[in-house]
Amino acid sequence: AQPVLAVVGRPNVGKSTLVNRILGRREAVVQDVPGVTRDRVAYDAYWGGRKFTLVDTGGWEPDATGLQAAVAAQAELAMQTADAVLLVIDATVGATATDEAVARVLRRSKKPVLLAANKVDDDRLLADTASLWSLGLGEPHPVSALHGRSSGDLLDAILKAL
Ligand code: GDP
């Protein structure tokens, strides 16, 4: 079976946009309204001559268990079912308490975890992304899913991990 990469993170950080960027087509639903991706959706992705399964996550119920618990549960599930996990952070916001809680869950993973700092649309945010080393998940990869900036570098890192 082909390797599975699960994409996790808070609503609205750009997970689905990044998934579409990796797919090279617009399949994952992108919305300005947080929490619009209803279910975990799996797609076939290709990069560098390799094929892998890309799982977009979302669909939290904001008032059921609380956002933090819901995102952490998704991360836990991703850790159990995927071969590697990609945590997406919104670099324009920085690491929130929810991001830190998810990072805490993912640090226990025996599987590879990659960290993407999304929405780095221009150089101004590059310096700030270094602060994301504090999440304890290794090197933050700055990307702009919207413009495609540095997404090739992130994909190369993903392939190394898978
Ligand atoms: P998700 O909830 O994490 O799946 O986030 P979405 O992919 O649905 O994106 C949420 C919002 O962030 C949308 O308005 C996107 O257009 C926007 N967005 C996603 N990636 C970027 C990016 O790299 N730069 C900027 N400026 N906005 C982005």
Ligand code: MG
């Ligand atoms: Mg989404």
